[in-house]
Amino acid sequence: xxxxxxxxxxxxxxxxxxxxxxxxxxxxxxxxxxxxxxxxxxxxxxxxxxxxxxxxxxxxxxxxxxxxxxxxxxxxxxxxxxxxxxxxxxxxxxxxxxxxxxxxxxxxxxxxxxxxxxxxxxxxxxxxxxxxxxxxxxxxxxxxxxxxxxxxxxxxxxxxxxxxxxxxxxxxxxxxxxxxxxxxxxxxxxxxxxxxxxxxxxxxxxxxxxxxxxxxxxxxxxxxxxxxxxxxxxxxxxxxxxxxxxxxxxxxxxxxxxxxxxxxxxxxxxxxxxxxxxxxxxxxxxxxxxxxxxxxxxxxxxxxxxxxxxxxxxxxxxxxxxxxxxxxxxxxxxxxxxxxxxxxxxxxxxxxxxxxxxxxxxxxxxxxxxxxxxxxxxxxxxxxxxxxxxxxxxxxxxxxxxxxxxxxxxxxxxxxxxxxxxxxxxxxxxxxxxxxx
Amino acid sequence: xxxxxxxxxxxxxxxxxxxxxxxxxxxxxxxxxxxxxxxxxxxxxxxxxxxxxxxxxxxxxxxxxxxxxxxxxxxxxxxxxxxxxxxxxxxxxxxxxxxxxxxxxxxxxxxxxxxxxxxxxxxxx
Numbered sequence: 001x002x003x004x005x006x007x008x009x010x011x012x013x014x015x016x017x018x019x020x021x022x023x024x025x026x027x028x029x030x031x032x033x034x035x036x037x038x039x040x041x042x043x044x045x046x047x048x049x050x051x052x053x054x055x056x057x058x059x060x061x062x063x064x065x066x067x068x069x070x071x072x073x074x075x076x077x078x079x080x081x082x083x084x085x086x087x088x089x090x091x092x093x094x095x096x097x098x099x100x101x102x103x104x105x106x107x108x109x110x111x112x113x114x115x116x117x118x119x120x121x122x123x124x125x126x127x128x129x130x131x132x133x134x135x136x137x138x139x140x141x142x143x144x145x146x147x148x149x150x151x152x153x154x155x156x157x158x159x160x161x162x163x164x165x166x167x168x169x170x171x172x173x174x175x176x177x178x179x180x181x182x183x184x185x186x187x188x189x190x191x192x193x194x195x196x197x198x199x200x201x202x203x204x205x206x207x208x209x210x211x212x213x214x215x216x217x218x219x220x221x222x223x224x225x226x227x228x229x230x231x232x233x234x235x236x237x238x239x240x241x242x243x244x245x246x247x248x249x250x251x252x253x254x255x256x257x258x259x260x261x262x263x264x265x266x267x268x269x270x271x272x273x274x275x276x277x278x279x280x281x282x283x284x285x286x287x288x289x290x291x292x293x294x295x296x297x298x299x300x301x302x303x304x305x306x307x308x309x310x311x312x313x314x315x316x317x318x319x320x321x322x323x324x325x326x327x328x329x330x331x332x333x334x335x336x337x338x339x340x341x342x343x344x345x346x347x348x349x350x351x352x353x354x355x356x357x358x359x360x361x362x363x364x365x366x367x368x369x370x371x372x373x374x375x376x377x378x379x380x381x382x383x384x385x386x387x388x389x390x391x392x393x394x395x396x397x398x399x400x401x402x403x404x405x406x407x408x409x410x411x412x413x414x415x416x417x418x419x420x421x422x423x424x425x426x427x428x429x430x431x432x433x434x435x436x437x
Numbered sequence: 438x439x440x441x442x443x444x445x446x447x448x449x450x451x452x453x454x455x456x457x458x459x460x461x462x463x464x465x466x467x468x469x470x471x472x473x474x475x476x477x478x479x480x481x482x483x484x485x486x487x488x489x490x491x492x493x494x495x496x497x498x499x500x501x502x503x504x505x506x507x508x509x510x511x512x513x514x515x516x517x518x519x520x521x522x523x524x525x526x527x528x529x530x531x532x533x534x535x536x537x538x539x540x541x542x543x544x545x546x547x548x549x550x551x552x553x554x555x556x557x558x559x560x561x562x
Contacts, residue, residue, distance in 0.1 A: 282478065282480065316503075316505070
């Protein structure tokens with residue numbers, strides 16, 4: 001004992017183990033499997049290849065990818081990743097560490113989670129944040145369950161139809177298997193004001209799926225009057241400049257951390273965040289790191305309020321989540337510490353300028369109309385196409401652009417981040433202008 | 438040896454009841470608070486909530502455990518001891534002074550199922 005060598009079992013190890021349990025061969029371990037289910041043929045596995053060959057094979061696969069200029073958003077945003085981030089997060093202390101079971105021995109891990117929580121609280125304006133969730137949509141689903149847990153016998157959650165489709169789909173799945181009555185509507189205020197629901201909570205987007213910055217004036221008061229909690233789904237990057245969930249009176253804020261410098265990466269891994277008012281912290285799922293002092297009076301970090309967690313009260317816990325998306329939370333923490341409030345503001349200003357320029361240029365082509373004229377947007381917007389959408393998308397693809405995502409209602413959306421240059425925007429507009437659509 | 442007070446009624450889940458004019462004043466026994474250790478949070482119901490005998494109405498959290506509170510009687514919560522929100526340690530200091538909820542009973546016959554001090558002292562040790 002005491003050695004941690006990574007050796008596979010030897011023939012001798014296997015022989016001794018089989019002898020000990022009184023079995024003749026490894027195949028005998030499967031004797032309970034009915035004969036007709038046992039595969040008898042030869043496995044169609046390719047012959048072993050050298051490292052060189054494997055590299056070449058994967059490179060050929062990778063070369064099939066086309067690098068497009070991203071003018072799409074829909075919840076995943078092509079923001080710049082400062083090059084220092086992967087260097088820090090790939091340090092072995094961070095990269096190879098699994099969730100620490102003897103938590104307090106890992107002060108470094110607890111420290112950065114504490115920093116992440118602090119930054120999420122700064123962005124949302126709320127009091128308490130957890131150590132992170134799997135992604136934005138599952139964080140929204142956890143918030144839905146939290147509404148029901150906080151209001152005890154109430155069971156209806158109203159979700160705005162303006163939430164992203166993947167968020168709504170995840171809410172539907174969780175609602176179905178938790179027995180929650182999920183009501184989806186564009187008319188959130190009206191649905192709540194009717195007062196006929198056993199309202200546990202309301203989930204609205206800070207910025208909706210068309211990129212429009214929503215106004216939630218009076219909503220929090222109304223929801224509270226009806227006995228529910230208000231949840232806001234937010235883009236954390238945009239929170240640097242738009243009104244925060246706390247300012248709107250929300251009880252819980254959730255969203256996806258991807259916009260905080262995580263590359264698109266073909267869809268993941270991303271990270272969810274979740275914060276709430278102190279009043280509800282005992283129903284907040286997941287881990288929470290707290291600050292304390294050690295025996296010698298030094299600043300130290302601990303896991304706190306663990307009575308909420310499922311390893312203590314499985315059937316009473318708000319959620320069965322007992323882990324977090326720690327490495328990606330670290331990624332966002334490093335990003336935010338590099339950017340600072342000024343950097344975050346600058347990113348948003350560049351997004352705003354670029355997206356409004358593209359918006360005006362696209363309208364000027366005469367191939368779109370503006371269904372949301374006068375509504376404020378930040379980096380993403382929706383237009384009504386007056387041309388064939390399939391042809392439009394193909395023309396953009398052929399020219400190396402990814403944009404004009406079609407929504408279920410037949411609009412097309414575009415997004416401009418700080419990475420898109422004036423030249424790139426002009427070339428995209430030129431393609432739209434000149435293509436026979 | 439934990440303290441048990443004569444004249445109160447006790448449940449098997451270590452709650453005590455004092456009856457005052459059809460109102461059941463409910464707390465946890467000295468034995469329960471000692472078993473829990475330093476209590477850090479009392480999860481209280483709301484006034485007006487309905488409780489059922491034998492069913493959960495809240496929870497105690499301590500530095501080492503979390504434990505549900507079960508109502509010894511059925512009825513309506515008429516008052517909760519909101520002092521415990523900010524000062525849960527009062528349960529440790531004097532479990533019989535730190536009442537948790539007051540319930541207007543819907544069926545006083547349920548009291549018959551509870552133990553007196555002598556009977557409770559047999560299980561609380």
